[in-house]
Amino acid sequence: MAEQHTENHKFNAHTEQLLHLMIHSLYSNKEIFLRELVSNAADAADKLRFxxxxxxxxxxxxxxxxxxxxxxxxxxTITIDDNGIGMTREEVIDNLGTIARSGTKEFFGNLTGDQAADSQLIGQFGVGFYSSFIVSDKVTVETRAAGSDKSQGVRWVSEGKGEFEVTDIEKADRGTRIKLHLRDEEQEFLNDWKLRSLVTKYSDHISIPVEMYKEGEPEKEGDDGEKIPATEGEWEAINRAQALWTRSKSEVTDDEYKEFYKHISHDFADPLIWSHNKVEGKQQYTSLLYIPSKAPWDMWNRDHQHGLKLYVQRVFIMDDAEQFMPNYLRFVKGVLDSNDLPLNVSREILQDTKITANLRQACTKRALSMLEKLAKREGDEYQKFYKEFGNVLKEGPAEDFANRERIAKLLRFASTHSDSSEPTASLDDYVSRMKEEQDKIYYITADSYEAAAHSPHLEIFRKKGIEVLLMHERIDEWLMNHLTEFDGKEFVSVTKGDLDLGKLEDDEELKKRKEQDESEYASFIDHVKEILGDKVKDVRLTYRLTDTPSCIVVGENDMSTQMIKLMQAAGQSVPEQKYIFELNPDHSLVKQLADEQDEQQFAEWTQLLLQQAELAEKGSLENPADFVQRVNRLLGSTSVA
Incomplete structure (x- = not known):
């Protein structure tokens, strides 16, 4: 049948940019093209089986x-030929002519120009086919979808320079054939031993045969003078063609585990840790789970696909089966092979089956055990993990009540115990350093580490040597709404109005001071309330400050500043929050303000102290110009110095 219906198309800008990056940034690791193409072929076979x-x-x-x-x-040329599911003309254009993923703008925004870092991003992006252009100056793809007529074949041709050509062809067999036209400098791959060694290195675990042609032997004469007849050439499997997870753990090397991870994840980096388990009993299943070393670039995208590859009795069922792993562990990669689920299982059936719930619970515990094991290792591996996935893990206490204590032990925070913004303090560390009479865990949430570490709310804690956890990620406020205690000890925000240091305070001495100050400053406090009116919820003296004249705090049942910001960032309307204005009676500015007789100056300084407190707590002011003008006016005044 004559070829017909040829069309020329242009790559979209993102694909063109990616091709350029593939050719130039991955040149030092060019042999991975074969791994990626064989992996894609194996996926096509899995999809046909399903x-x-x-x-x-x-x-x-x-x-x-x-x-x-x-x-x-x-x-x-090198040709990779599979008899898997194949593609229609529309699928060829969609899958090979463009990057069929959302968020491409964010992806390219993450590129740094560093070849090693960018190659990891490319791997996470899952664009294995495009690795063909690392070694080729032209790629030809011929494919036909399984079940379609032989006249519905499609040829795709591109030199990777901005355009591709699509032509209707006749193709007798289903599946996809990719022909790479190698550059002159890539002739090393035109070698039988080289290709076989690469398959053994990267694709030995593929569960279908990866075959190469073995030439037959010509007729020859034996040692005894008898003729040995010629043998015909044949295709022979050069990989084990056995699903790696079905093999005994003692048979699988670390390198094989790592290569299998790269096969299922399309990641270029090695995993941090893995767990391979076969369970027999009421339920029979095998799981092979991995913790990656790098977060995928689209981890926070709403449409980020996550979950395990699901097999039933070694038959591939679906990618990204999210039912078996909670959302806060969405970075976990791996395979789950169940003997108990039906072969025709669907996502809808998985939602309601008790088997799914049991498998999810088992996989969750296995993943948490891996993280606990990683956290106990010497070195900085766990810190590397936490830098990539710590904020995802913080979703756990709200999502998984049953494992809340285990998750809490895995969390890390910055704290006043060190001068570093790195989250290295575990809750176990904090509890081990608590003062003898301390029965609460104190923390502060802020927009940044600097804002948290220099908050005036910490002054009394620094004075008494009490450690405070410094939380400065946006998710921290949401986390602390669900993580209310640890090891039987309550979490307490240092920004709450009714701060209680319990036995850490000299109650009798403080009680006497409060009585004396309340009597001495009663009229002053009333005057401040009169000046501020409904701008504040209340005005009172405070003993939490040592170097700062004033601060604002929220009531015990009021929404915190960080929670307000979180809700506003999510587009939710928040009712107006009024703060409690606290004044430090030991500070010279407050003492002098209490003695100020000029009504106008009193009002100006009162407003300034409130605005300073708001700026320290919220990081911004509703009317910064008013604040600047007030400062300028008072700079020329000597009434209060």
Whole structure:
């Protein structure tokens, strides 16, 4: 049948940019092109197996799935041929002509120009096919979707320079054939031993045969003079063709585990840790779970796909089966192979089955055990993990009540115990350093580490040597609404109005001071209330400050400043929050203000102290110009110095 309906298309800008990056940034790791293409071929076979469960005709009388690799030295080509699911014309244009993922702008925004870092981003982006252009100056793809007529084949051709050509062809067999036209400097790959060694290195775990052609032997004469007949050449499997997770742990090397991770995740970096378990009993299943070393670039995208690859009795069922891993562990990669689920299981069925709930619970515990093991290792591996995934893990206490204490032990925070913004303090560390009579865990939330570390609310704690956790991530305020205690000790925000240091305070001495000050400053406090009116909820003296004249705090049942910001950032309307204005009776400014006789000066300084407190607590003012003008006016005044 004659070729027909040829169209020329342009790559979109993001794809063109990615191709350029592929060719230039990954050149030092160019052999991975074969791993990526073989992995894609294996995925195509898995998808055909799954669809054939409902429509056996898709096999087209050939159920022996395989991948074949061949090369032609004269033509300078390598061909990867599979008999998997194949693609339609529309799928070819969608999958090969553009990056079929959302968030491409954010992806390219993460590129740094550093080749090692950018190559990891590319791997996380999952664009294995484009690695063809690392070694090729031209790529030809011929494909036909399983179950379609042989006249519905499609040829895709591109030199990776901004355009591609799509042509209708006749293709007798289903599946996809990719021909790489190698650059002159890449002739090392036109070698039987080289290709076989790469398959053994990267794709030995692929569960379908990866075949290469073995030439036959010519007729020859044996040692005894008898003729040995010639043998015909044949395709032979060069990988084990056995699903890695079905093998005994003692048979699998660390390198094989790492390569399998890269196969299922399309990541370029090694995982931090993994766990391979076979369970027999009421339920029979095998799980192989991995903790990555780098977060995917789109971790926070709403449409970020996560979950495990699900197999039932070694038959692939679905990618990204999120039902088996809670959302706060969405970074965990791996495979789950169940003997108890039906082969025709769907996402809808998974939602309601008791088997799914049990498997989810088991996988969650296994993942948490891996993290606990990682946290106990010497070195900085856990800190590397926490830098990448710590904020995701903080979603756990709200989502998984049953494992809240285990998750809490895995969290890390900055604290006043050190001068570093790095989150290195665990809650166990904090409890071990608590003062003998301390029965609460104190913390502060703020917009940044600097804002938290220099907050006036910490002054009394520094004076008494009490450690405070410094929380400066946006999610921290939300976390602390669900993590109310640890090891039987209550969490207390140092910004709450009714701060109680319990036995850490000399109650009798403080009581006497308060009585004396309340009597001495009663009229002063009333005067401040009169000046501020409904700008504040209340005015009172405070003993939490040592170096600062004033601060604002929220009531015990009021919404915190950080929670207000969090809700506003989410587009939610928040009722107006009025703060309690606290004044430090030991500070010279407050003492002098209490003696101020000029009504106008009294009002100006009162407003200034409130605005200073608001700025320290909220990081901004509703009317900064008014604050600046007030400061300028008072700079020329000597009434209160």
């Amino acid at each position: 669809k054939a469960l409902e429509n056996n005709a898709l096999y087209e009388d050939d159920a022996n799935l395989r991948v074949r690799i061949s090369f032609d030295k004269d033509a300078h």
